[in-house]
Every structure is written in structure tokens, then in C-alpha cells.
Amino acid sequence: MDLLALEPPGWGGNLLRGLLNSVIIAVGAFGFGLAIGIGGAYGKLYGGPILRDLLEVYTTIVRAVPELVLILILYFAGTDLINRVLEALGYARIDINGLVAGIWVLAVVQGAYSTEVLRGAILSIPQGQIEAARAYGMAPMLMMRRITLPAMLPFAIPGLANLWLIATKDTALLAIVGFNELTQETRTASGQTKAYFTFFLAAGVLYLLLTLVSNQIIARVERWSRRGMPSVSGSTR
Amino acid sequence: MNVASAASPSAGQTAAEAIHVENLHKKFGELHVLKGVSLSARDGDVVAIIGGSGSGKSTLLRCINCLENPTSGIIRVNAEEIRLKADSHGNTVPADRRQIERIRSKLGMVFQNFNLWSHMTLIENVIEVPIHVLGVPRAEAITTAEALLARVGLAEKRDVYPAFMSGGQQQRGAIARALAIQPRVMLFDEPTSALDPELVGEVLKVIADLAREGRTMILVTHEMKFAREVATHVVFLRNGIVEEEGPPDQLFGAPKTEALKQFIRTVG
Ligand SMILES: Nc1ncnc2c1ncn2[C@@H]1O[C@H](COP(=O)(O)OP(=O)(O)O)[C@@H](O)[C@H]1O
Ligand SMILES: [Mg+2]
Numbered sequence: 001m002d003l004l005a006l007e008p009p010g011w012g013g014n015l016l017r018g019l020l021n022s023v024i025i026a027v028g029a030f031g032f033g034l035a036i037g038i039g040g041a042y043g044k045l046y047g048g049p050i051l052r053d054l055l056e057v058y059t060t061i062v063r064a065v066p067e068l069v070l071i072l073i074l075y076f077a078g079t080d081l082i083n084r085v086l087e088a089l090g091y092a093r094i095d096i097n098g099l100v101a102g103i104w105v106l107a108v109v110q111g112a113y114s115t116e117v118l119r120g121a122i123l124s125i126p127q128g129q130i131e132a133a134r135a136y137g138m139a140p141m142l143m144m145r146r147i148t149l150p151a152m153l154p155f156a157i158p159g160l161a162n163l164w165l166i167a168t169k170d171t172a173l174l175a176i177v178g179f180n181e182l183t184q185e186t187r188t189a190s191g192q193t194k195a196y197f198t199f200f201l202a203a204g205v206l207y208l209l210l211t212l213v214s215n216q217i218i219a220r221v222e223r224w225s226r227r228g229m230p231s232v233s234g235s236t237r
Numbered sequence: 238m239n240v241a242s243a244a245s246p247s248a249g250q251t252a253a254e255a256i257h258v259e260n261l262h263k264k265f266g267e268l269h270v271l272k273g274v275s276l277s278a279r280d281g282d283v284v285a286i287i288g289g290s291g292s293g294k295s296t297l298l299r300c301i302n303c304l305e306n307p308t309s310g311i312i313r314v315n316a317e318e319i320r321l322k323a324d325s326h327g328n329t330v331p332a333d334r335r336q337i338e339r340i341r342s343k344l345g346m347v348f349q350n351f352n353l354w355s356h357m358t359l360i361e362n363v364i365e366v367p368i369h370v371l372g373v374p375r376a377e378a379i380t381t382a383e384a385l386l387a388r389v390g391l392a393e394k395r396d397v398y399p400a401f402m403s404g405g406q407q408q409r410g411a412i413a414r415a416l417a418i419q420p421r422v423m424l425f426d427e428p429t430s431a432l433d434p435e436l437v438g439e440v441l442k443v444i445a446d447l448a449r450e451g452r453t454m455i456l457v458t459h460e461m462k463f464a465r466e467v468a469t470h471v472v473f474l475r476n477g478i479v480e481e482e483g484p485p486d487q488l489f490g491a492p493k494t495e496a497l498k499q500f501i502r503t504v505g
Contacts, residue, residue: 128352135302136366136418137342139334146369150356228355228398 003195004202011189011199018185019206022171025099025181029106030167034160036107037114042144044119055115062112068173074105075177098179106170110163117159121152153225161218168210182206252279254316255422255453256301261310263296263477270296272477273310278422278455278470283448285464285485286457288474289500294457297474298426301455302344303337306330314340315421342370345415349427351407353399359410360386360395363417371418378417385413389443405436409443416447423447423454430459461504465489473497 006012040059043051062070079101083093125148133147175184182203190199256278263271270293278284286294299305301312303319306329312319319340320332331337353362363382367373373381386392389409399407408428415423428444429437441463448454448467458464464471465485472482473496481488481497492498 126352126355128348128350129354131304132346132348132352132354135304135341135344135346135348137338137340137370138366139338142369146365147354151354153356225356228357228400230400 003189003193003198011185011193012202014185014189015182015199015202015206018180018182019210021099021179022168022181022183023210025102025106025171025174025179026164026167028103029110029170030164032103032107033110033114033163033167036111037118038149040111040115041118041122044115045122059112059115062109063116067109067170068176070109071105071173071176074108075101078105098174098177102171102174102177102179102181106167106174109170110167113163113166114160117156117163118152121156121159122148124155125151150225154222154229157218157222157225161214161222164214164218165211168214169207252281254278254313255280255282256455257311257313258297258301259311261297261300261312262308263293263300263305264308270477271300271307274474274477274479276455276472276479278453280453281451282470283452283454283456283468285468285471286455286474287459287461287464287471287500287504288480292474293477294474295426298424298455298457301424302341302346303331304346315343338370342366342418343421345418345420345423347408347411347415347423347425347428349430351399351404351411351431353407353411353414355399358396358398359391359402359413362399362410363414366414366418382413382417385416386410388416389413390439403436404432405439408432408440412440412443412447421453423452425454425456425458427457427459459504461489461501473500475500 002010004010004012004015006016040055043055047055065073079096082096086093129147129151130143133143138147171181172183174181175187178184180188186199186203190196193199254277256276258274258276261271261274262269274293274297276284276286276297286297288294296305300307301314307321308329317336317340320336321329322332324330353359354365357365360379360382363385364375364378367378367381368375383392383395386395389412391406391409391413394402394406394410399410402410412428425444429440432440437460441460444454444456445463445467456464456468468485470482471485471488473480473488473494475496481492481494488497489501492501
């Protein structure tokens with residue numbers, strides 16, 4: 001157990017820092033993915049034919065290619081592309097922050113799935129409620145903010161909850177590009193001490209705790225989003 | 238309910254024009270639903286639109302606030318003509334979105350299926366448009382909304398979500414939502430058709446009260462007795478044209494066309 005102590009020579013502190021990095025990336029990727037998803041869902045539902053085709057290409061490719069491959073492509077090709085553009089414009093190359101790159105790479109993946117979850121949820125809103133918003137003179141942005149997004153939430157929560165849990169675990173894939181999230185820290189610690197079992201078990205427990213805490217929060221958000229709906233089991237609120 | 242049509246403060250030649258529809262055509266693809274309909278309502282008028290299912294009543298009502306885009310024709314609301322243009326596919330669409338939004342915010346629409354926003358409590362439904370579209374201060378909107386809810390008999394349902402109310406309560410709530418925008422004209426599309434028979438009366442009573450106080454309304458309805466009592470003018474729509482129109486006593490008492498006679502026989 002000394003190996004897991006928070007202070008060096010224990011590795012516990014490193015593991016917790018790794019967990020924090022994982023959570024930051026997951027939150028960022030999920031959040032930006034959600035923003036991409038809202039734009040993507042609206043584009044697919046209401047956009048012109050060209051935009052719709054482009055979004056179809058995006059969601060299809062991202063969902064077809066294994067995430068690990070995508071991450072490698074987006075990470076290396078993405079940073080390379082940015083630097084080439086910078087050089088072409090006469091700026092110096094930059095060192096892209098691993099955290100920022102990790103967030104964006106996973107956000108692109110999350111965005112494709114979010115697009116489909118939100119598109120389905122918007123289609124599930126009783127059409128009359130959208131019509132009432134139009135009939136009362138709501139402008140498109142106002143309608144999105146006040147009616148469409150809150151009304152689709154109960155239909156989107158189960159899918160979004162899955163996406164969040166996937167986001168927390170996809171952060172482990174960033175170990176491959178050397179980012180110090182939880183899995184990478186665990187590899188480092190166990191590699192140095194040869195205590196593989198101890199460290200991977202500890203990491204597993206941390207991932208499990210993250211999921212359990214997430215489930216608590218998701219359940220609350222879901223209950224709140226369904227506040228206007230009679231409960232399925234029959235008892236009222 | 239005993240609202241003599243003669244008693245309503247309508248139809249005086251001096252009242253201003255609220256709605257004017259002229260030679261309105263609407264096609265859904267090949268289907269020609271409205272074939273040159275004209276209609277007008279002055280302040281205080283209660284215009285009832287009757288006709289068989291599929292005759293175009295809802296479409297006519299929905300064209301007035303551009304929930305459907307008319308194919309051709311003139312629509313004036315509040316003496317302001319809705320500007321239309323052709324889009325790249327040759328469909329007629331509003332030329333100015335802002336104008337449509339402005340016009341819509343003066344028309345209180347009541348739907349067959351209520352269409353209250355399910356994620357908002359009743360009072361939140363009623364204050365939503367005043368606050369976010371019309372810019373009324375929140376406190377003022379709430380005061381007005383509470384008075385309106387009391388008026389339609391729903392004061393104690395203030396903080397209840399629509400899914401927990403009966404159809405009749407939801408529809409009265411929807412009427413309060415429409416009144417909250419202080420509409421120039423109320424548009425009703427078969428407001429009682431989705432209700433259980435025992436709930437129809439409570440909604441009709443609210444509408445009759447509005448008619449009695451001189452509200453301008455256009456009302457699509459299957460309740461012939463009610464139309465006769467509250468309307469100042471009745472329009473009989475058939476196959477997308479106005480087959481016959483006039484004061485209710487004339488239309489129901491002495492229908493001229495064979496089609497209307499038959500319609501009254503089957504419905505009434
Ligand atoms: N959005 C639509 N697309 C295609 N056809 C429609 C649409 N809305 C209505 N219609 C058709 O137009 C006709 C008139 O419909 P409607 O105005 O709803 O009739 P009513 O309200 O008098 O029963 C019907 O044949 C209906 O099927
Ligand atoms: Mg109809």
C-alpha cells in the first residue's frame with residue numbers, strides 16, 4: 001500500500017493528478033462535443049442540402065473509423081496541419097498543448113455521436129409545441145433556447161449520459177499520444193515499480209468511482225428534465 | 238350560455254379592420270386546398286368558420302399567421318399586409334421574418350391539441366411570450382398572468398405542469414396564454430374537438446365570455462349551436478371555397494345552398 005501513498009515515493013498523487021486530467025478532458029470534450037452536436041443536429045434538420053451532406057459525411061466517418069485511429073489521425077495530422085498553416089502565414093510553429101489537443105480530438109468524436117442523439121431528441125418533441133412557439137412570434141434563437149432545447153432534454157438524457165461515460169473512458173486512449181491522464185500515469189507508475197496489479201486495480205477503482213458519481217448526477221439531471229412528465233411507473237412526481 | 242349575437246358590440250361600420258384575407262390560394266404540392274378564399278374581420282367581430290373535415294378550415298386559419306405559407310393572395314393583419322416572396326424552389330415564403338414575428342405576436346392562437354409547453358408550469362407558459370417576445374417586465378407579466386388564470390378558473394393550477402391537468406384545464410390554460418399577449422385577434426382551431434364531451438362546456442363558456450366582452454375572434458368549430466350563439470358572421474367552407482356566408486341566423490335559419498343544408502343536417 002505504500003506504493004499508493006500520496007506523497008513521493010508513493011505514486012498516489014500522480015494517479016490522482018492523472019484522474020483530474022482525465023476528468024478535465026472528459027468535461028471539455030463532452031461540453032464541446034455537445035456544442036458541435038447542437039449545431040450538427042440543427043444543421044441536419046434545418047440546413048440546406050450542402051450542409052446536410054457535409055454533416056452526414058462527418059457523422060458517418062467519425063462513427064465508422066475506430067476511435068483510436070481517429071485520435072491518432074486528428075492528433076498528429078491536426079497539429080501538423082495547424083503548424084503548416086501557421087508557417088504558410090509566416091508565423092513560427094507552436095507547441096500544441098496536450099490538454100487542449102486532447103479535448104478537441106475527443107470533442108470531434110463526441111460531436112458526431114451528439115449530433116445523432118440530439119437530432120433524434122429534437123424529432124421526439126411533440127410537433128405542436130414547436131408550432132405554438134412559432135405561432136407566438138418567437139425568433140429562431142429564442143425558440144431554440146426557450147423551447148426546443150429544454151423540451152428535447154428528456155429524450156436526449158439517456159443518450160447523452162452514455163456519451164459522457166464513454167468520454168470519461170475515451171480519455172484513456174490519449175495515453176497513446178503520451179498525455180498524462182490516468183491510464184498513462186498508471187502505466188508509468190507500474191512500469192517503474194513492476195507492481196502492475198496494484199496500480200491497474202487502483203486505476204480501475206478510480207474509473208469506477210467516476211462512473212458511480214456520474215450516475216448520481218445524471219439521475220438528478222434526468223429527474224429535473226422530466227419534471228413536466230408523469231412518471232412512467234404511474235405514481236405522480 | 239346565452240349570447241345573443243345582436244348584443245355583441247360588433248360590425249359597426251366604424252370598427253377598424255383587424256383581419257383581411259383576399260383571394261387566398263394554398264396548394265400542398267398538387268393538392269389545391271384553398272381556391273380563392275376571402276374573409277375579413279373588424280374589431281369586435283366573431284367570425285365562425287364551419288365546414289366538413291378536409292375543407293381547408295385549419296389551413297385558412299394557419300395561413301393568417303403564416304404557420305402555412307399561402308401560395309397566393311393578400312393577407313392583412315392590423316392593416317399591415319404580409320409581404321411574401323418566391324424562394325429558390327418557387328415556393329411562396331414570407332419576405333421578412335421579423336414582420337411575421339411581429340404580426341404573430343398580435344394573434345393569440347389556440348390549438349385543437351392545446352400545445353402548452355410541457356417543460357413549463359402553467360404560469361410559466363402564460364408569462365413566456367410576454368416576457369421573452371414582448372419584453373414585459375417579469376413582475377408585471379406574473380401579475381397579469383395570475384389575473385388571467387383566475388379568470389379562466391385555474392388560479393390553483395398556477396404551478397402545475399400541463400401533463401398533470403385535464404384536457405379542459407389545459408385548453409383554458411392555453412386560452413390564458415393567448416390572452417396574455419393582449420392579442421388584437423384570437424384564432425381558435427377547433428378548440429374543443431380533442432376534449433371529452435363532459436369537458437367541452439367549460440371551454441366553450443370561457444370563449445363565450447370573451448365574445449361577450451367584444452374580443453375579435455376567428456373560430457373554427459364543429460359546435461354549430463355554439464357558433465350560432467356567439468358568432469357575428471359565419472363562413473361555410475367547402476372544397477376550398479366559401480360556399481356561403483352571412484349572419485348566423487340567416488346561415489343556420491335559412492341556408493341557401495344545398496351543400497350547407499346537407500351539412501347542417503348531418504352535423505347539427
Ligand atoms: N401540411 C400538409 N401537407 C399536405 N397536405 C395537407 C397539409 N395540411 C393539410 N393538408 C390537406 O389539406 C386539406 C385541408 O386540410 P385542413 O385545412 O386541415 O382541413 P380542415 O381543418 O377543414 O379539416 C386536407 O386534404 C389535408 O389532408
Ligand atoms: Mg382542422
